[in-house]
């Protein structure tokens with residue numbers, strides 16, 4: 001006699017998906033057009049149709065551990081071609097947003113990052129940290145916070161000392177890596193268990209050497225944005241993504257160079273515009289602004305696709321980072337001390353927010369998607 005299975009839909013999960021951009025998933029009538037038109041879905045157990053079924057049944061645990069949701073590159077081809085307007089591409093986006101929240105801890109931060117009403121509080125946190133720690137240090141004679149810097153050259157370190165910035169930013173950066181590490185550990189265990197259950201792999205234990213080899217292959221694919229090139233709709237998104245990705249890499253290199261200059265070589269700024277590290281910084285800053293404007297433009301142009309607060313949070317944060325960074329420098333060069341320090345303060349808040357909230361925000365897809373692609377490469381899922 002055939003075995004009977006009882007499904008218990010998680011209604012709260014379906015409702016959450018709706019809030020995250022998957023509100024139309026119930027319109028799906030399982031025609032499978034989406035899986036056929038998807039340019040990167042494999043022939044074996046293709047997505048996103050199976051995810052549409054599971055989502056409408058509210059199978060939360062199965063979907064959160066389904067690494068196929070991360071192989072989707074959100075090109076929107078399936079959404080454009082879906083005859084029912086069920087927006088499968090948006091549903092997968094909502095599933096990824098939900099998965100990020102599931103794997104990031106503490107959960108309260110996840111909820112806050114997903115809630116627009118909490119944005120002022122999220123931005124107030126770094127403001128309190130910078131001012132609070134600055135005042136505490138001041139009270140013991142360490143003058144790293146000066147509300148009225150005057151005389152001499154305009155330099156942001158005269159306002160908030162770079163040492164104060166570093167002792168706040170560095171632990172935040174490593175705390176963020178710790179949150180990612182914990183999330184990734186659970187994520188890999190879950191997707192492996194799910195792949196075993198679905199017959200996508202047969203090896204019980206993950207081989208670390210095999211994963212490392214797969215990661216090398218995937219990093220190249222990510223850098224070249226090869227998957228984006230396979231998309232039909234929204235192919236041009238790869239330019240914006242590449243600009244943002246490479247500007248972050250450039251700014252990371254610049255930050256490390258200036259960190260060495262200050263902490264090890266004891267060379268204080270402001271640094272000359274003729275310095276090659278400055279050239280890299282300026283080029284990366286411009287690329288960040290242009291990339292974020294293109295992301296913004298592409299998102300507004302997606303008439304048949306929806307954008308949630310989750311999507312906009314990232315676009316606006318990246319734009320704000322670029323504008324306040326370049327703005328600080330231009331105001332400084334123009335000799336406008338007050339406005340330069342004012343804009344710099346906001347720049348610091350945005351950098352801190354980028355570090356602290358990335359494991360809870362859409363930018364986390366950089367880590368989870370890379371992990372999922374690595375696992376797919378490892379299991380030879382085409």
Ligand code: SF4
Pocket residue numbers: 027028029030031032033034035049052081082083084085086087088
């Ligand atoms: S999401 Fe749309 S295209 Fe995909 S199976 Fe459902 S109705 Fe068909």
Ligand code: SF4
Pocket residue numbers: 037038039040041047048071072073074075076077078079088089092
């Ligand atoms: S959004 Fe693009 S990549 Fe993602 S499932 Fe749809 S067609 Fe495939």
